[in-house]
Amino acid sequence: MKDLDSINREREGRANLSQYKDLIETISKVEYKKFSNLGLIDLTEVISLANYTVYYLVNNSKNKDLYNTAYLTKAVKWAIRNEMRRRYKWYVMKNQENAEQEKIKDAVYKTILSIEEMADAENPTLIKDNHRTPEEKAEIVELKHRICEVMKKLSQREQDLIEAKYFYDKKLKDISVEFNISQSRISRIIQNALEKIKKELLKQEEVLVDEDNF
Incomplete structure (x- = not known):
């Protein structure tokens, strides 16, 4: 049976948590939007995780400045x-059969990052360094899925040509014959299509930055 001090601490914790309700919901929605395409977590789960994190910090820290x-x-x-990193490890193991789809997304990802200022904007070392940190890997995963979604907005011809060049690794002369x-x-x-993808990604990035600066 809980003693009076424990009950009072729980009540105080819930009271402290309520004052962070808006902050928790805002952060949860912004973060969820970044990973929603993966289909690995629900918004309610994200909010619950955020609630638990704040509750734990507020009730276990002696430093009130935190x-x-x-x-x-x-x-x-x-x-x-x-x-999300933990769940993605499970996702990768479960979806090894989707390696071919990952190949095309990797190819487009690398190509986009080589265009003009995009390479500088997104830190090109992410491509060259095979020993990426978990944070870098998570960002790349997120960007790959954003690319996949943006590609759906391209015309069918643009999608077909990108697939022929980067997925099947065909030479231009062979693609020329195939598509006449x-x-x-x-x-x-292809260049115009990649520019469209790049611009859309930059636009999305601006939106995410604005939301992070709430």
Whole structure:
């Protein structure tokens, strides 16, 4: 049976948690949007995880200064992303048969990052370094899925040409024969398609940054 002190501490903890309700919901929604395409977690699960993180910190820390918004925001984001990394490991093991789809996304990802300022904006070392940190791997996973979603907005011809070049690794002359289009025209179509993807990703990034700065 719980003693009076334990009951009072729980009541105080719930009271402390209620004052962070808006912060918790905002962070949860922003983080969930980044990973929603993976289908590995529900928004309610993200909110529950955020609630638990804040509750634990508020009720187990002797330093009351840690209650500030900046600290709690970082802690909640870390907890959510750490959980996503754990679930993604399971996701990869379960979906080894989807390796071919990953191949095309990897190819497009690398190509986009080589275009103009995109390489600098997204840190090109992420491609060259095979010893990435878990955080870098999670960001790459997120970007791959965003690319996959953006590609669906391209025309069928643009999708077919990108697939032929990067998935099947066909030469331009062979693609030209298959689609009855000149090699120069194919190059322009692919380049324009990659530019569309790049611009959409940059636009999404601006939105996410704005949301992070709530």
